[in-house]
Amino acid sequence: MTGDAPGTRYEFVLRGEIGDHFGLLFDGMRLERVHGTTVLTGPVRDQAHMHGVIERIQELGIELVSINPLEDTS
Secondary structure (H helix, E strand, O other), X not given: OOOOOOOEEEEEEEEOOOOHHHHHHOOOOEEEEEOOEEEEEEEEOOHXXXXXXXXXXXXXXXXXXXXXXXXXOO
């Protein structure tokens, strides 16, 4: 993958509504609180990046509910 390729967009659904300050830990991701969950949405470059996001969620002690690939709208 080249530096120009943004990767596939994903949404990570987390249990609970986390604060905006956690958004800084997930660089390039949009944070949105929805009915008792937090949804992180953004590009994932590759498998290593995916695992890094999952590890960060686990390190924070936040429950990961689901990971969903998003349709390419371009």
